[in-house]
Amino acid sequence: MPKPTNWLVGAAAYGAFEAAAYGLLRLLTAGLGRPDQYQPENTIVANWLLTTAFVVGHLTLVLLALLWLNNRLPRQHRPQVQAWFWVGLAMSFGLLVPLLT
Secondary structure, three states, X not given: OOOHHHHHHHHHHHHHHXXXXXXXXXXXXXXXXOOOOOOOOOOOOOOHHHHHHHHHXXXXXXXXXXXXXXXXXXXXXXXXXXXXHHHHHHHHHHOHHHHXX
């Protein structure tokens, strides 16, 4: 069982990663999408290109972070890295809310 301090350090590192990833992806996708996409005849997702680019970019960053951390950290920390990976996958869709509003 990992120490509670390890989980706190992991949570802080994960929060910093998500903030940096969101800022980077927001900057990279700033030119995509249009502000007048909120019309009744639109598809289900407004700004489909922005949404797709953001999700694919975030999933790429999460997978690269997982691979890098699994190679760098000792084996005893891998379950914790795997848990933060699953949280990161869920956040890929949760971060769309502030992106599209």
